[in-house]
Structure formats: C-alpha cells, structure tokens
Amino acid sequence: MNIIEITDLHKVYDQEAVPVWAVNGITLSFEVGEFAAIVGPSGSGKTTLLNIIGGLDDPTKGNVVIDGVTINKLGGRQRTDFRMKNIGFVFQAYNLIPVFTARENVEFIMHLQGKNKNERDKRTKELLEAVGLADRIDSRPNKLSGGQQQRVAVARALASKPKFILADEPTANLDSKSTENLLDIMEKLNRNENITFIFSTHDQRVVNKARRVITIEDGAVVSDIRK
Amino acid sequence: MISSFAWQNVWRNKIRSAVIITAVALGTFAGIFTIAFTNGMVNDRIRVIIRTELSHIQIHQPGFVDNNDFTIRMSNADSILKKIKKLPHVMAAGKRIVINSMVASAETSTGVKITGIDPADGIKVSDLNSKLINGKFLEETGKNPVVIGEKLATKLKIGLRNKVVITVQDVNKNIVAGAFRVAGIFRTDNLMFDESTIFVRNSDLVKLTGLGPGEAHEIAVLLDNNELSEKTRNTISAMFPRLDVKDWQKLSPEAGYLVSAMGQYMFIFIIIIMLALCFGIINTMLMVVLERVHELGMLMAIGMDKIKVFTMIVLETVYLSLTGGALGIALGYGASTYFARNGIDLYFWKEAYAEIGYSSIVYPVIDAFTMVYTSVMVVLMGIISALYPAYKALRLNPTQAIQTE
Numbered sequence: 121m122n123i124i125e126i127t128d129l130h131k132v133y134d135q136e137a138v139p140v141w142a143v144n145g146i147t148l149s150f151e152v153g154e155f156a157a158i159v160g161p162s163g164s165g166k167t168t169l170l171n172i173i174g175g176l177d178d179p180t181k182g183n184v185v186i187d188g189v190t191i192n193k194l195g196g197r198q199r200t201d202f203r204m205k206n207i208g209f210v211f212q213a214y215n216l217i218p219v220f221t222a223r224e225n226v227e228f229i230m231h232l233q234g235k236n237k238n239e240r241d242k243r244t245k246e247l248l249e250a251v252g253l254a255d256r257i258d259s260r261p262n263k264l265s266g267g268q269q270q271r272v273a274v275a276r277a278l279a280s281k282p283k284f285i286l287a288d289e290p291t292a293n294l295d296s297k298s299t300e301n302l303l304d305i306m307e308k309l310n311r312n313e314n315i316t317f318i319f320s321t322h323d324q325r326v327v328n329k330a331r332r333v334i335t336i337e338d339g340a341v342v343s344d345i346r347k
Numbered sequence: 348m349i350s351s352f353a354w355q356n357v358w359r360n361k362i363r364s365a366v367i368i369t370a371v372a373l374g375t376f377a378g379i380f381t382i383a384f385t386n387g388m389v390n391d392r393i394r395v396i397i398r399t400e401l402s403h404i405q406i407h408q409p410g411f412v413d414n415n416d417f418t419i420r421m422s423n424a425d426s427i428l429k430k431i432k433k434l435p436h437v438m439a440a441g442k443r444i445v446i447n448s449m450v451a452s453a454e455t456s457t458g459v460k461i462t463g464i465d466p467a468d469g470i471k472v473s474d475l476n477s478k479l480i481n482g483k484f485l486e487e488t489g490k491n492p493v494v495i496g497e498k499l500a501t502k503l504k505i506g507l508r509n510k511v512v513i514t515v516q517d518v519n520k521n522i523v524a525g526a527f528r529v530a531g532i533f534r535t536d537n538l539m540f541d542e543s544t545i546f547v548r549n550s551d552l553v554k555l556t557g558l559g560p561g562e563a564h565e566i567a568v569l570l571d572n573n574e575l576s577e578k579t580r581n582t583i584s585a586m587f588p589r590l591d592v593k594d595w596q597k598l599s600p601e602a603g604y605l606v607s608a609m610g611q612y613m614f615i616f617i618i619i620i621m622l623a624l625c626f627g628i629i630n631t632m633l634m635v636v637l638e639r640v641h642e643l644g645m646l647m648a649i650g651m652d653k654i655k656v657f658t659m660i661v662l663e664t665v666y667l668s669l670t671g672g673a674l675g676i677a678l679g680y681g682a683s684t685y686f687a688r689n690g691i692d693l694y695f696w697k698e699a700y701a702e703i704g705y706s707s708i709v710y711p712v713i714d715a716f717t718m719v720y721t722s723v724m725v726v727l728m729g730i731i732s733a734l735y736p737a738y739k740a741l742r743l744n745p746t747q748a749i750q751t752e
Contacts, residue, residue, distance in 0.1 A: 197654075201652065203648065211645060213641075217352075229650060232651055
C-alpha cells in the first residue's frame with residue numbers, strides 16, 4: 121500500500137533570472153514500511169525533494185499525495201497540522217530544544233497535539249527505551265553525545281505516531297559507532313513496528329542498510345533499486 | 348507547555364536576560380519612586396496650604412477675595428460660625444478679620460496681611476501653633492500680642508517682645524495705628540507666607556478699627572477629610588446662598604492645578620520610561636529571534652503552528668518585562684515606604700524649596716493606583732515590545748530557517 125505518491129514533481133529556483141531546476145520531473149511512490157535512502161551528490165536535489173515531501177516547501181509543478189491528501193495543496197495552518205500528525209522529522213544537526221530534557225523534547229510534540237499526561241509519559245518512556253536512552257531521560261542535550269542527541273531526535277520524530285519519518289542526513293555529524301547504533305535502532309523500529317523511514321544521505325553506511333536506494337542527479341531520478 | 352517553554356527560554360542567556368530585567372526593574376523603580384516622591388511633595392504642599400495657610404473652606408462676602416476690601420465683611424459672622432460648627436466632618440471653624448496694611452519697626456516698615464483671629468478657634472483651625480520657633484501663640488490675655496514670621500522679623504530687624512506699629516484703616520476710613528508686641532515667631536516651609544502674614548487677636552483689631560464684635564471678613568473651616576471639601580462647600584453654599592463659599596482648590600488655584608498637572612506629568616513620565624524600555628526589549632528580543640532562527644524553523648517543521656510561535660515570543664517578552672517590572676515595583680514600593688517613614692532631607696536645597704513654599708523634607712506617598720497603573724503599563728510595555736520580534740518570527744520560512752546556520 122502506497123503511503124506517498126509523488127507525481128511529475130518540479131521545483132525551480134529563479135537565481136538572478138537563471139532558473140535552476142532543483143527537482144526536475146520526479147515521479148515516485150513509497151509503500152508503508154519502506155526503509156529507503158535517497159542518494160546523490162551535493163546539489164542534486166535530495167533535500168529539496170525531502171522538503172517538498174514533508175510539506176516544508178512548495179513544488180513549482182506536480183503533486184505529493186500522502187495517504188490520500190495532496191500536501192502541497194494544503195494551506196499554511198492545515199499543512200502544519202498535517203505535518204504534526206503525519207510526518208516525523210530527523211535533522212542533520214539534531215535540533216533538540218536546548219532548555220528541555222530528553223523527556224521534554226520527546227513530549228513537546230505530544231503537548232502540541234494536546235495528548236494527556238498519562239499518554240505522554242507512557243509514550244515518552246517507551247520511545248526513549250526503544251532508542252536506548254531510558255537512563256538519560258532527564259538529561260539536557262548539552263549532557264548528551266551527538267549520537268545520543270540524534271537518538272532523542274528519532275524518539276521525538278516518532279512521538280506523534282507519524283505515518284513516516286523523513287531523515288535529512290541524520291548521520292552526517294556522527295562517528296562510526298554512533299552511526300551504526302542509530303541505524304540499528306531505526307532499522308529495528310522499521311522491522312518491528314513497520315515504521316516507514318526515508319533518508320536523504322551521502323553516507324554509504326546508510327545506503328548499505330537501506331532496502332531501497334533512489335539515486336538523484338540534477339533533480340531527476342537516475343536509478344531506483346530495491347534490494 | 349508554551350508558557351513553560353517560554354519561561355525556560357528567558358533563562359537561556361542568563362546574563363542578557365539579567366541585563367534587560369535589571370533595566371526594566373530600574374526603569375519601573377524610577378517611575379514608581381518619582382511618582383511617590385512627587386506625590387509626597389504635592390501632598391505636603393497641599394497639607395501646608397490647608398493646615399497652615401487657608402484651611403479647607405473659606406467663607407466671605409462676595410467680592411472680598413478679589414479685592415480684599417476692608418469694607419466687604421460679614422456682619423453676622425458669629426451666627427454663621429455657630430451653624431457651621433454643627434456640620435458633620437467639621438473639625439474646627441474660626442472667624443477672621445483680614446486687613447492688608449503696614450507694619451513698622453523702629454528700623455523699617457513693610458506691607459503685610461494682618462489676620463485677626465480668636466485664639467481658641469485659631470489654634471484649632473490652623474497648625475501655626477506648631478510652627479512657632481520662638482515665644483508663644485496668641486493668648487486671651489496680655490496687651491496687643493502679635494505673632495509674625497521669622498523672615499518678616501529678620502526683615503524688620505526685630506525679635507521676641509519687640510514692638511511693632513500696625514497701621515490700618517478703620518471703619519470710618521481713617522488711618523489708625525496700634526502698637527503690638529511680638530509674642531511669637533513662626534517658621535513655615537513657605538517663606539513668602541512667613542514674610543507677608545502676621546496674626547493678632549480679633550478683639551485687638553476690633554478695638555483698633557472700630558468693627559462690631561460679630562463682624563469678620565472671613566470664616567475658615569477645617570474638615571476631617573480633604574476629600575469632603577467640595578461636598579461640604581456645596582452644603583455651606585446651600586445654607587448661605589448669599590455668601591461666597593470657596594474650597595482650598597478654588598482659593599488657591601495653583602494648588603488645584605498642581606494636583607492635576609502632576610498627575611499628567613507623571614503619566615507622561617511613565618510613558619517616556621516605558622517607551623525607552625520598549626526599545627531595549629525590542630532590541631533584545633530581535634537578537635533572541637535572530638539567534639534562534641534555526642530552532643524556530645525546526646519547531647515550525649515538526650508542527651508548531653505560527654500562532655504558537657508568535658505566542659511563545661510574546662510570552663518570553665512579557666515574562667522578561669514582568670520579572671523586571673515586579674522587581675522594580677517591589678523596589679519602588681520598598682524604597683517609597685521606607686522614606687515615607689523616614690523622609691528624604693534635601694537640606695542643600697532648603698532655601699530654594701522654602702522660596703516656593705515647599706518643605707525640604709519629602710515624605711514619598713505611594714498609593715494603590717500608582718502600583719496598579721505601573722503594573723498595567725509594564726504588562727502593556729511587554730506586549731507592545733513583543734509584537735515586532737514575534738512578527739519577525741512569524742515571517743520565518745521553515746525551510747530557509749532550518750538551513751540557517
């Protein structure tokens with residue numbers, strides 16, 4: 121069953137009257153439970169594609185349909201709400217809220233969703249256990265290593281029970297051990313809980329783990345390999 | 348959650364927040380203390396006007412206040428006085444003979460306002476008795492005593508028990524003179540009053556001028572509450588419609604003006620302080636937004652809608668303002684209360700203050716209205732200061748914001 125359907129997607133940036141096609145006619149679909157990596161050289165359009173799938177950016181042409189909803193047709197507030205309920209984000213720079221503990225960072229999105237305290241507590245504990253940080257639940261980001269912070273970020277991305285996770289270069293700032301650890305956790309979540317992960321990455325270790333590798337060059341898909 | 352988040356954000360950069368909170372606290376403190384100080388000065392001046400110079404209400408024949416004409420007088424002052432003393436809230440009342448005339452010593456002479464009073468009533472109506480620095484106040488016995496101000500005594504080069512000659516017009520429009528002996532010397536906070544007003548007994552002036560025993564130019568009424576001046580004036584006016592009844596604000600328009608003008612000045616003063624603080628807070632919050640562009644982009648990406656982002660920035664600003672404001676209010680209240688008990692002695696400006704009728708010891712007066720008004724202004728300042736930085740946060744594009752280093 122397809123969770124994401126991308127049809128004839130284009131994104132053009134008008135740089136001083138010289139149009140740059142960041143995404144140039146991409147048509148793709150993702151099924152529930154995929155563990156997919158979008159790879160390609162810098163400037164190939166990976167992040168732009170991820171931003172459009174995540175509703176953070178608008179396509180110049182084409183549509184992104186998520187579970188039957190055309191996200192690029194949603195208005196600002198509806199889109200924000202849709203993102204909150206359906207999409208989890210993991211960023212390269214972790215982007216945890218520095219004044220919050222690991223627990224509060226994970227809880228935050230559930231607060232935004234209006235979940236009650238019991239539900240928040242239970243899910244936060246489950247998620248931090250799942251990413252192996254149950255013992256660091258009350259630590260602030262500055263007391264956690266880069267790998268630990270990124271694991272909190274994964275737990276946060278999962279907090280709202282999204283339909284899929286978009287991870288933009290999640291291992292770019294991590295050492296080998298942390299990368300291996302993070303990928304194992306995400307793969308486990310994918311296999312055990314059927315959570316869909318879509319990565320944009322340069323990292324061969326991520327590519328090796330991915331069960332589907334989509335290669336993009338100059339804004340177009342040049343290969344789409346399922347392992 | 349947003350409010351707790353905003354509160355924690357305030358303390359991300361402790362030094363910067365402490366600086367702006369201190370600025371708000373000092374500004375608020377300055378505002379409150381200045382208001383309390385000014386209130387103290389104004390209240391003291393009004394107290395002097397009422398208790399020493401005028402009393403709450405004065406009654407005259409129409410035209411007397413404008414001309415001080417000796418011939419414009421009440422013939423039945425005693426019966427009026429008797430009725431007024433029975434009115435509620437009247438603490439004391441006394442009749443006065445008021446004549447503009449000359450007083451001369453062996454050395455020199457000068458124009459003064461001679462006020463004839465009945466000593467028993469006079470002591471109750473005015474607190475002049477407590478202002479004596481030498482001698483004693485007018486008594487029922489003794490021959491022609493006079494109480495004069497220290498400045499006039501210096502001007503006339505006389506002291507206690509020295510003689511002065513008072514020259515007045517009698518009822519037949521003849522110039523008559525009487526010798527009086529200085530029984531007491533007073534000093535108030537108003538040098539002009541001290542130099543231009545002398546007090547003698549009514550009975551001595553009656554003898555000198557030939558006035559009838561029930562005649563007087565003025566009846567002064569002292570109340571137990573300043574706020575009742577207007578109401579009581581209206582009551583007396585209704586009782587004696589042919590007489591000119593004025594309260595202290597009408598008798599001393601500059602005092603009435605002082606009260607309303609100071610209120611307006613303080614309102615403007617607080618607004619200027621708050622405006623200055625507004626710009627400081629706006630600058631700080633713009634820096635905050637600029638520093639957190641990346642994070643704000645992330646928050647919008649994960650589902651924090653723009654209204655919540657806007658609310659968060661507004662709350663952070665309001666918390667900064669309120670924390671500083673609360674500190675400033677507490678400091679202002681504490682300092683005002685302390686000095687209200689102990690006074691602030693501006694002795695180095697004593698002469699200058701006395702020239703314009705003010706005491707050099709100021710007892711600040713802090714009231715509930717000032718506290719509420721200042722608190723409301725601080726909250727308003729916080730909200731107004733928040734709008735532009737919050738608007739800047741609102742305008743962020745999540746995609747671009749996330750890519751910002």
